Amino acid sequence: MTTAAPPRKIPGLGMLRETGKLFALGLDVARGFFQRPFQLREFIQQAWFIANVSILPTILVSVPFGAVIALHLGTLTRQLGAESFTGAVSVLAVVQQAAPVVTALIVAGAGGSAICADIGSRTIRDEIDAMEVLGVSAVQRLIVPRVLAAMLVAVLLNGVVSVVGVLGGYFFNIILGGGTPGAYLASFTLLAQLPDLWISTIKALIFGFIAGVVASYRGLNPSGGPKGVGDAVNQSVVITFLLLFFVNFILTAVYLQVVPPPGS
């Protein structure tokens, strides 16, 4: 027999391959950050665009989010008799967990899906190929500015969510919940510390990167035809969400190990 046996199908191999390609693109993009020329125009346009589509939803989400945490904590701390800690826990929860996750969800949902659809339609129209053939790296020219834009907007929105979330918590806790403003504000620094703000920012940065890279990856590899682009957009959002919570878990676990809680 001269014909070679058909390669055996190993379950999960396809998924592994996709994951590998995703990481490869992530590395390419990371390397692209340091390569010149930097596409400043594209970067500003994209940052403006992503900020535009995500700022309103972010604020609208972060107000009730902060409120839910505040209300929950309000009743919980009252039961435990630790009302003075409400502000501390609320700020910790909002800044460290809620803000980066909410930001990333919005950046992925609003910005990432747009990036994916844009890149995807360019791919099926051969625009990406055409660009590559003209000797211009599509990763350098299109993807890097978009990922950087997603990261920048994620960090900035993270700040917005933190502030709006804390304000929302304050409003619901003090005005509606009948708490004492002094105790609420004074306890801010009781549990929370500066590294919390850092980890929050770093998380937002990493989540923005993930959202940008996943959206670009799915956009560069749509599975055939215009329908493929629709599927790719859908998948990019879902994949980003999954990765987001997983990475959040890892980062939080590492943070809790590395940074000692205040007072210890």
Next chain:
Amino acid sequence: MGAEVVIEGLSKSFGSQPIWRDVSLSLPPGEVSVMLGPSGTGKSVFLKSMIGLLKPDTGTCVVNGTDIVRCSEHKLYETRKLFGVLFQDGALFGSMNLYDNVAFPLREHTKKSEAEIKRIVMEKLAMTGLSGAEDKLPGEISGGMRKRAGLARALVLDPEIILCDEPDSGLDPVRTAYLSQLLIDLNAQIDATILIVTHNINVARTVPDNLGMLFRKELVMFGPREVLLTSDEPVVEQFLNGRRLGPIGMSEEKDSATMAAEQANVEAGHHDGGTEDVRGVVPQIQPTPGLPERQGERRRKDRVMQILHTLSPEAQEGIIESLSPEEQQHYGVRPHQLVGAGQHAGGGAAGSTMPLPSEHHGELPAEDVANRPGDRAAESDSGRHTDAQWWSNQ
């Protein structure tokens, strides 16, 4: 002069499905080649493999000494600047107008001033008949215009190799003819190596110097146009005549039972789908009068005459008949000589008024080769002119 592309043993498969196997050919520098093939035989994949957009499984594709398949990323981007590629739908950047599209490669790769860019872009747009449309977005123009704009963009960097993916698809016959003429004129002007992938019979018959055909996952043939145009290989013959009768079916292949049934039908008087019998060598499109002579055509004549004895009698006949009487004398060949008809058609009479060139072996000096009579008169006393000089003297 255009770059030479040498492809050896190239194979590509998607998963376990082979697209084509062991394709070896070389695109001679400065010549126009056409790759034919029924739909779905991987012509576009072949083109994309040539420029490193897809990675072939095995084989090499050497351009200017660089193996596209295995070279570093940096080298690949450098080599790609030699290429101008026309994609099926033009592949214009949807967010830019035509002017910016055509200016894009210049802005990315050169440090030219905006004024200079404008001059080049306007020139290329005029060349492709798009003057006045530079402010339009790709979404606002017809498919034919998109295609021409794509060609203009492929040309701004003065490529040494031009690849065209189905330049005729979606174009009417008149525009296709114009595009064919444009490609030939381009070849005459910048002497680029051109590869056209198509399934248009007319383009295949009139445009190229060399023809190739992909079918059944392999390269059936690649060689001088006369060889394929006179070939009695069933696939090639069927395809060039656009008939149903033959090995190509609606799906890629057909079985012998279907073939026999169709044969029986045709013998019983059922039409076979071909509009006319178009076998044989037809004259090639020439550059528009006033343009310089195609350098590639000259070189090709030398090359083909060297391998003439290896070709089939029909192909030899076709090649010899396509030469002018003077050229027939230069190369020492006569029409119908090979089939033994013994006619001395035309050549003798014209030859008697012209001085015979001295005998040469191997490659002839440039001034002795493939000149039209007009050229020869202009050049006879002053020896070797470049074509540009000759042209400007006119």
